[in-house]
Amino acid sequence: MRRSGSARRRRSSAAAVVAALLLAGFSGCGEDDPFADYCAEVEEQQKPLSEAFAGGGPTALIEALPSFQALQEKSPGDISDEWGLLVGRIETLVEALDAAGVDAATYDRDAPPEGLSDDEKTAIDAAAGELATPATAAALEGVQQQARDVCKAPLSF
Template sequence: MRRVVGGAATVVVATVLLAGLSACGDGDRFADYCAEVEEQQKPLSEAFAGGGPTALIEALPSFQSLQEKSPGDISDEWGLLVGRIETLVDALDAAGVDPATYDRDAPPEGLSEDEKTAIDAAAGELATPATAAALEGVQQQARDVCKAPLSF
């Protein structure tokens, strides 16, 4: 009987130790992410300071860095956000359009209907409730876990 109890106790202790080690790994991931949040606060504030139409594009490098360091519980939100901005950048690049001067109502000469449609579709995806929820989610995570705001 002692041998069975001792064996069961060993399994329980091993399970607790493995859980603790895996939590430390998450802790490291959160620490790395929170350090990145703090590092990206100034560039993000600068990107959004003017409130211009290219703010999300200007913020993309910071968002990509945060996505790379993000812990699993917020990686989907970062993936959605970064993916949608990259899709818009790709559509603008493919059309040879400067995001800072693009005017949907007065598109540049030579812009095909397909290129305009691709740009409109990509921009439209940024204005969806799912994108807004992802933005709120990453901001909430930064406040709750890192105790550092990300202001967009």
């Protein structure tokens, strides 16, 4: 039995579509992983973050800020809001401390340094308070979870 020309063309077209799909799938394997830069940064920042949080002191988040900023810069879109919230809140605290001329390592809220105005103390308290909110805790958990799930590397805070 002889096949018609249209049946051969359909088979040929179907084979071409399958070949194109297979090639597209294989070429996707060679493309850069959209998370590669971020995951490389996660690995690079693991040691500095561990060191910043090792003592568990009150300045750990401030000490971690350069690492957090580097991670924020490389963060993929699905976690950029969390990094933005976290980095923004730490930067706000640093700005409030700097504006008041206060050293974060020696600042004692209950015994503020002489010359600290009520407005400066209020700004520091407000910025520090924002770091203790559920939204900040959720952002911290989100970035840690992303690192574990996508990069298979923990970020320990």
